[in-house]
Amino acid sequence: MTTHTTTVTQTEAPPSFFDSATYIPPDAIFALTAEYNTDTSPNKVNLGQGTYRDENGQPWVLPSVQKSREILLTQGLNHEYLPILGLQSFRDNATLMALGPDLYEKVQSRLSTCQALSGTGSLHTAGLLLRSCHSPPPKIYIPSPTWSNHHQVFSSLGFPCESFTYYDSSHKDLNIESYISALKTATPGSVVILHACAHNPTGCDPTKQQWIQLGQIIKERGLFPLFDAAYLGFNSGNVDDDAFAIRYFVGELGLEVAVCLSFAKNMGLYGERTGCLFLVTRSKETAVNAQSTLEMLQRSEVSNPPAYGAKIAATILSSRELKDLWYKDLETMSGRIRAMRVALYNSLNDYGAPGNWDHLVRQSGMFGFLGLEPDVVLKLKEEYHIYMAGNSRVSIAGLNETNVEYVARSIAECLKGY
Numbered sequence: 001m002t003t004h005t006t007t008v009t010q011t012e013a014p015p016s017f018f019d020s021a022t023y024i025p026p027d028a029i030f031a032l033t034a035e036y037n038t039d040t041s042p043n044k045v046n047l048g049q050g051t052y053r054d055e056n057g058q059p060w061v062l063p064s065v066q067k068s069r070e071i072l073l074t075q076g077l078n079h080e081y082l083p084i085l086g087l088q089s090f091r092d093n094a095t096l097m098a099l100g101p102d103l104y105e106k107v108q109s110r111l112s113t114c115q116a117l118s119g120t121g122s123l124h125t126a127g128l129l130l131r132s133c134h135s136p137p138p139k140i141y142i143p144s145p146t147w148s149n150h151h152q153v154f155s156s157l158g159f160p161c162e163s164f165t166y167y168d169s170s171h172k173d174l175n176i177e178s179y180i181s182a183l184k185t186a187t188p189g190s191v192v193i194l195h196a197c198a199h200n201p202t203g204c205d206p207t208k209q210q211w212i213q214l215g216q217i218i219k220e221r222g223l224f225p226l227f228d229a230a231y232l233g234f235n236s237g238n239v240d241d242d243a244f245a246i247r248y249f250v251g252e253l254g255l256e257v258a259v260c261l262s263f264a265k266n267m268g269l270y271g272e273r274t275g276c277l278f279l280v281t282r283s284k285e286t287a288v289n290a291q292s293t294l295e296m297l298q299r300s301e302v303s304n305p306p307a308y309g310a311k312i313a314a315t316i317l318s319s320r321e322l323k324d325l326w327y328k329d330l331e332t333m334s335g336r337i338r339a340m341r342v343a344l345y346n347s348l349n350d351y352g353a354p355g356n357w358d359h360l361v362r363q364s365g366m367f368g369f370l371g372l373e374p375d376v377v378l379k380l381k382e383e384y385h386i387y388m389a390g391n392s393r394v395s396i397a398g399l400n401e402t403n404v405e406y407v408a409r410s411i412a413e414c415l416k417g418y
Contacts, residue, residue, distance in 0.1 A: 086115020119262030198365025272309025347408030
């Protein structure tokens with residue numbers, strides 16, 4: 001009897017369709033928060049992620065937001081699609097908030113508006129629009145340092161990005177000479193990213209007089225201003241003060257602008273991704289055309305934006321009573337942050353921390369730039385369980401009366417040990 005054997009040939013698995021994908025490290029701030037969450041130390045302090053915390057270190061639902069939610073529930077809240085461009089009452093009222101009633105009425109016919117996924121989505125949508133209008137894409141000038149996502153958003157869309165020095169590390173202040181020089185040598189037709197207020201990460205903003213000077217150069221050089229306005233009202237406690245640069249560029253200089261609004265910080269709507277992009281264009285016809293392009297881009301990206309946060313914000317902004325309550329909330333948050341700046345400054349001096357800490361009380365907004373070396377930042381995390389960005393940017397909102405002295409003492413001990 002003949003026995004037949006069958007030989008099975010082993011073949012290599014076909015290559016993956018994603019073989020060219022490279023490993024990209026996690027976002028530094030979110031990775032830092034994840035590390036903080038697993039830390040079991042009773043003394044741990046999170047000064048990394050930019051989210052407001054109350055005096056007990058807990059998330060705070062603004063009273064105005066709570067009241068708005070209650071009103072929405074009584075109205076029979078549903079979960080239907082919004083229009084592609086988003087909730088009209090939100091878009092209108094958000095733009096009105098940023099421009100103020102007089103200027104809004106003056107330019108209303110030249111506005112294009114689109115609801116977006118908070119600040120990041122607003123910037124991304126603005127980038128899509130700019131890219132669709134210009135081939136090749138214009139150069140984007142971005143201050144250094146800046147929010148890390150600025151480079152990621154625009155470089156991922158194919159824009160050539162160029163940094164310019166914004167911060168003077170030796171004086172721990174805005175480097176206005178460098179800023180002016182960069183604008184005066186910028187390629188005409190380029191886009192400039194401008195932090196409307198509460199510069200992230202340095203907390204250093206131009207004065208009103210400096211904004212006037214910068215705006216005039218931008219106009220003379222034919223540059224396009226793109227405002228990242230994530231902190232209106234949250235910075236000083238007053239929307240009108242925080243919106244000065246936007247209103248000056250539009251109302252006094254007559255410039256076309258793009259403004260990317262976020263309601264994450266100033267309404268505490270972090271997870272609702274509530275944002276708005278608006279353009280002030282040269283003519284009514286241009287505004288209509290730009291808005292139609294925004295609608296097409298929005299349809300291809302997210303189809304329809306999320307509704308709940310937009311409804312909360314619109315309810316607040318369209319009600320005199322709720323808006324007044326929101327203004328009080330802004331004063332509460334900005335006031336507590338300013339108080340923690342002073343407390344940290346005083347405690348650092350009380351504990352004899354080497355160096356001058358005047359910059360802490362010169363800065364404004366949620367973030368502070370301590371000016372610590374990376375090895376000090378690492379020691380603070382590993383030995384004292386104090387978490388902050390590697391460049392020593394801290395979220396002042398993470399401080400409270402129970403931890404501010406511990407943070408100051410820890411910094412002083414680290415610096416004295418070097």
